[in-house]
Amino acid sequence: MNYWKGHGVTMDLKNLLTFKAILETGSFQEAARKLNYAQSTVTTQIQQLEQELHVKLFDKIGRKMVLTSAGSDLLPSVNQILETYNKMKTFSNNAELKGDLRIAIPESILTYQMQPILKEFHEKAPNVKLYLKTLNCFEIPYEVENGLVDLGIYYDVGEKSDQITNSKLCAHAISVIASAQKEVESINFSDENKEFDVSFLSNDVDSIYQKHFEAMIKKRNITLKHRMEAGSIESIKRCVISNLGIAVFPDFVFTEELGKEQIRKVPSPLDNLEIATIYSYHKKRWMSPNLACFIELLEAGKGDF
Numbered sequence: 018m019n020y021w022k023g024h025g026v027t028m029d030l031k032n033l034l035t036f037k038a039i040l041e042t043g044s045f046q047e048a049a050r051k052l053n054y055a056q057s058t059v060t061t062q063i064q065q066l067e068q069e070l071h072v073k074l075f076d077k078i079g080r081k082m083v084l085t086s087a088g089s090d091l092l093p094s095v096n097q098i099l100e101t102y103n104k105m106k107t108f109s110n111n112a113e114l115k116g117d118l119r120i121a122i123p124e125s126i127l128t129y130q131m132q133p134i135l136k137e138f139h140e141k142a143p144n145v146k147l148y149l150k151t152l153n154c155f156e157i158p159y160e161v162e163n164g165l166v167d168l169g170i171y172y173d174v175g176e177k178s179d180q181i182t183n184s185k186l187c188a189h190a191i192s193v194i195a196s197a198q199k200e201v202e203s204i205n206f207s208d209e210n211k212e213f214d215v216s217f218l219s220n221d222v223d224s225i226y227q228k229h230f231e232a233m234i235k236k237r238n239i240t241l242k243h244r245m246e247a248g249s250i251e252s253i254k255r256c257v258i259s260n261l262g263i264a265v266f267p268d269f270v271f272t273e274e275l276g277k278e279q280i281r282k283v284p285s286p287l288d289n290l291e292i293a294t295i296y297s298y299h300k301k302r303w304m305s306p307n308l309a310c311f312i313e314l315l316e317a318g319k320g321d322f
Contacts, residue, residue: 030102032066033095035059036074040092041119041150041165043081096164100303114142118307121150121157121166123224125250126294129270130322131170134314141314145307153223161297167308170315172225172267173293182300186315187322188291189267191226193283194275196260204263206285209237216243216262218253225292230265233286254280267292269322294322 038048039059049056067074072087084092103116122131127149138147150166157169158176173185195201204213219227234241245262247253253264254271258279265287274280282288296315298308 029062029065030099032062032069033099035062036066036095037099037165039063039075039082040084040163041148045082092163096302100164103305104303113144114306114310115144116305116307117146117148118142118168118305118311119148119150119166120168120170120311121152121160122170123154123157123172124151124220125224125267125270126170126172127151128250130294133321134311134318137314137318138311142307142310153221154225155223158297161299164299164302167298167305168311169297171295171297173295174225180299180301181297183295183297184316186294186296186319188293189269189322190291191229191265191267191287192271193230193263193265193285193287194257194271194280195263195283196257197278197281198260199263199281201281201283204283206233206237206239206283206287208239210239211237212240212242214242216245217241218245218247218256218262218264220247220250220253222246226265226267229287229290229292 035048035052035054038051039045042048042051045059045063046056048054049059052059063074070091072091073085074088074091075082076085077083135147138145148166150160152160152171154171154174155176157166157171158174158178158181160166161169162178162180170186173183193206195204204215205211217230221227233239243262245256247256250266250270254274256262257264258274263283271280275282296312298304298312
């Protein structure tokens with residue numbers, strides 16, 4: 018068993034790892050699945066930790082477990098203990114890459130930009146277990162700041178923190194797209210006070226590019242007659258190709274379909290707008306060899322984004 022001793026308290030490190038797993042997955046059930054435990058084991062470990070620390074760590078809000086005020090206060094100390102433990106566990110004179118690396122990233126960047134980097138990292142560090150967490154860009158800075166992930170790769174949404182180091186990777190235009198069958202001239206986003214008989218298709222209403230789109234049509238008092246949401250970017254693109262509506266994405270998302278003339282761009286004021294892709298990590302946490310290796314690959318691959 019691995020134990021941590023300090024301030025008169027001896028606790029099983031497995032309980033702290035379970036504590037972090039609940040934060041990362043949002044529930045006891047998902048934490049049990051991730052750790053390959055029975056759910057009753059997770060419950061028992063958290064109960065033990067709460068008894069040792071004399072505080073309640075979690076409240077249940079809907080289906081999600083969230084930290085209590087006491088749990089939030091303890092999180093930096095838990096991060097520090099686990100960080101020290103991981104540093105000792107991964108220490109090696111020959112700098113072998115092993116252990117874990119946790120990355121938070123939105124679906125669009127993961128699917129359409131990160132595959133070459135992931136392949137190269139796997140070749141360089143085959144013994145590293147990589148955890149990829151797909152999240153909205155507004156959620157990722159919180160994950161990085163609170164040690165729930167080691168690295169965030171996301172669109173710059175203006176969230177600032179003195180705990181996080183941000184570095185720019187690239188910038189991309191965003192565009193409204195429609196089926197090649199669509200008469201896009203009938204949709205003029207430069208007009209004002211219009212209602213268009215067209216569906217707007219979305220996979221994430223809180224994405225930064227959709228927020229820019231919504232701000233644009235609100236400013237011009239433009240309304241769209243229909244809305245439809247789907248679970249993935251690929252499903253949205255299939256719907257656009259089938260002439261079921263329009264969508265908005267960074268340009269790299271639909272390069273292939275544009276080249277095959279399956280879709281067309283709809284002219285709009287968004288054509289003059291770019292969004293930056295950045296990566297971030299906690300500036301006060303130990304940079305593991307795994308994290309340093311991944312960042313090195315990101316920097317080397319900047320020109321390919």
